[in-house]
Amino acid sequence: MWEPGGAVTAADLRPDIPHPARMYDYYLGGKDNFPADRAAAEKALAANPEFRSTARANRGFLTRAVRRVAGLGIDQFLDIGTGIPTAGNTHEIARAADPGARVVYVDNDPIVLSHARALMAGAGRGHTTVIQADLRRPSELLDAVRAADLLDLSRPVGLVLAAVLHFLRDEDQPYRVVATLLDALPAGSHLVLSHGTADFIPAEVRDRVTGVYDKATAPLVGRSRAEVRAFFDGLDLLDPGVVTVPLWQPDTDPAPGADRVSMYGAVARKP
Template sequence: MEQNSSRTPEAAPSADLRPEVPHPARMYDYYLGGKDNFPADREAAERALAANPEFRSTARANRSFLQRAIRHVAEQGIDQFLDIGTGIPTAGNTHEIAQQVNPQARVVYVDNDPIVLTHARALMAGMGRGRTDVLQADLRDPAGILAAAQVKDLIDFDRPVALVLAAVLHFLPEEEKPYAIVEELLAALAPGSHLVLSHGTADFLPAAVRERVTGVYTRATAPLVGRSRTEVAGFLTGLELLEPGVVTVPLWRPEDEPAEGADRVSMYGAVARKT
């Protein structure tokens, strides 16, 4: 197994920690039962949970989907992963799952929260892992991500790559052109690459709940935009969609019998291949 050769990134893009403003990554950490969050994050998360108590179970279902999807992609021979909007590390991270299948798998994590950078560095400090690195950058700057030294050092874009966009695109409103961002990232990938995508939806929520949840995130560092199944499928245009298609995350190749209500979880997931 190749020793971790990640290096300390050069001066990261300026990003004020702003602990007094809720950050979606830290709120998500709270939903998952993590400790890497501030009072403002916990207060905002509790308001979101009061509006929709299923936020916590949805976050866990999304995490399980990500692990199943990463394992599947790695089993198809993909050994390079670009995970953007990774969030604060927790059990079953992309590199851990991928390197169970192929110890030589390479992973670059990208996030705009300085706390993610700190924890990812600590996570990768141990011996005996494949090559991993972390980049502090923003999904809204796809060209900057693709050109970053950490990415170019680990990712060979002449070979297939797994692009992971798990529970991140719903923080980009239409004016920030999320479809164009995904298109630009995919254009840089070789045929045979895969997109692992999950995205929040309001398809199953009453209007009053949607409004309350949206209100919570308008006071955070990013809004929350729940898109329909058709809108989520739009991110996969031109790709070969793997079975079972765009489904709620518990229904994407489940390992056990899905629980009642799995078809109404407020998160869609899909995996697609670039041909």
């Protein structure tokens, strides 16, 4: 297992088994992936060619959502399941609004952590750190965040769960996971969340795609709009509520079909 400051071995990376983070990197045009990841990603794209555009739409949502939350005065962020670093990372967006913004990234994948180490070698690393923890064990994750001693959890935090909860099965209790994380944050904190859905694709396409991910290191569980909305129970949703990611406070007029992109997103404030 990789530990901060430790080396990443080939066994840790498991290059022979497709990994969702590396597949996502491939969708975005990145190069931090292995042949098994590319082969699986191509199978997913063959089943649903919109995977690539959906991944890019999600990155756009992340940019707008973090920028909005930072503009509301939130100067510290907890980004869980960050994925392989690429352009438009949370700390870059937040610091455009506040150069002193603090960001803790959390992931449990060795290749993500390896790249995050390189990211931390850059300027301003004192306000950004990365820790290894598993979203499925939120209490342990929060203990690790506290031990990192970078965020002040008595002050509002921007909790970012972008395109990660659909890798949790129902038996992983994703709603309990989110509730546990939010319970640890004070009023005024914001939740930025996006989640894949099969609402707009035929059942046979859904089954082909989930079959690809069943052979990877994590499943893909699409949830309906109502199921995604349930993650925000008890929170105050920002306009326009739970919508497909291109429709969340867009910077430009959305392209045709934006209302059928297979990813929902929303931002909400903890009262």
